[in-house]
Amino acid sequence: MPRVLVTTTSFQDTPGAHQKLLESAGFDLVTERGPLPEERMLELAGGFDAFLCGDDAITRAVISKSLPKLKVISKYGIGLDKIDVPAATELGVPVLFTPGVNHTTVAEHTFGLMLAASRNLVVEANHVAAGRWKRITGHDLAGKTLGIVGMGRIAHEVAIRGKAFGMKLIAFAHHWDDAFASSVGLERMKDLGSLLERADIITLHTSFTPATRHMLNAGNFHHIKKGAIIVNTARGELIELKALLAALKSNHLLAYAADVLDEEPPPAGHPLLGLPNVTLTPHIGSRTFESVERQGSCAVENLTRFLAGKPPIAQANKVPARPRRAASFEPTSFEPPK
Numbered sequence: 001m002p003r004v005l006v007t008t009t010s011f012q013d014t015p016g017a018h019q020k021l022l023e024s025a026g027f028d029l030v031t032e033r034g035p036l037p038e039e040r041m042l043e044l045a046g047g048f049d050a051f052l053c054g055d056d057a058i059t060r061a062v063i064s065k066s067l068p069k070l071k072v073i074s075k076y077g078i079g080l081d082k083i084d085v086p087a088a089t090e091l092g093v094p095v096l097f098t099p100g101v102n103h104t105t106v107a108e109h110t111f112g113l114m115l116a117a118s119r120n121l122v123v124e125a126n127h128v129a130a131g132r133w134k135r136i137t138g139h140d141l142a143g144k145t146l147g148i149v150g151m152g153r154i155a156h157e158v159a160i161r162g163k164a165f166g167m168k169l170i171a172f173a174h175h176w177d178d179a180f181a182s183s184v185g186l187e188r189m190k191d192l193g194s195l196l197e198r199a200d201i202i203t204l205h206t207s208f209t210p211a212t213r214h215m216l217n218a219g220n221f222h223h224i225k226k227g228a229i230i231v232n233t234a235r236g237e238l239i240e241l242k243a244l245l246a247a248l249k250s251n252h253l254l255a256y257a258a259d260v261l262d263e264e265p266p267p268a269g270h271p272l273l274g275l276p277n278v279t280l281t282p283h284i285g286s287r288t289f290e291s292v293e294r295q296g297s298c299a300v301e302n303l304t305r306f307l308a309g310k311p312p313i314a315q316a317n318k319v320p321a322r323p324r325r326a327a328s329f330e331p332t333s334f335e336p337p338k
Helices: 009-013 017-024 038-044 060-066 085-090 103-119 121-129 153-164 178-184 192-198 241-249 289-307
Strands: 003-006 028-031 050-053 072-075 145-149 168-172 186-188 201-204 228-232 253-258 278-280
Touching (some): 009 017, 009 289, 017 289, 050 289, 103 121, 103 228, 145 192, 153 168, 153 178, 168 192, 241 253
Parallel strands (some): 003 028, 050 072, 145 168, 145 201, 168 186
């Protein structure tokens, strides 16, 4: 049977139908606690028919060393920036992923961070836990301008929730959905600078690519309204750390709330740790029992379909078909999201 490396910890740590689906497939399973750096992936490369991965460093070197045994990479989730997809394409390795399974979950977490930052919820809860009855005045969300960067599924769900909170909605995105924008009253900004100037709260929902690296930086931070909040549930590398720190320490920004960092987990001396106007969570935006089960089941279904010689639910690249013997098992019974 195919030998499969499973690295995603939320898949392993959260009981549910996804685990039963994987067990029933009959694979030879090897588990590791990811996300794994390139060094560890290189040590493991060459011994597996498939990766069921999270945010492990799957570089060109890793893929090259994994051949000819490696047949497929099944990503648990939607972010592909840790996988060298062009290299996988060139080397003939399909990359599968799981769109449409966690957008509501991440949107909910986005608003959790937004509320925590605007109402000092973490700070206040810690005061009470320590026996201090210290009350800090916060800010409403109602009536504030929410600036959304991106127009994907998560951005849509954030806009829907922003409308429910009574917020004014603006967005900047290269791809625009006129029908959706009209339905929620979302105004399109001509450029990122225009959004930064108007938004009371800026929330990032765009993929991380070479073009979006440090999209918020020293060159445009001055456009941000004084007293604004930035929420980041996308990728830490979207923001230039030095510029972010300067804006936080000068109180140009009221707060920064994020589920992602440029280094995960962060080293003990990471400069964002311990700042009074920073709220950080450990990349748990899609880590709910419901979302893990959806993502995990979709990732397993992708894998079993592919290895059975059938089309997967979602594939990120197009590669020439390599001759392979179809597996003797049938795909699992996961129903893909509509």
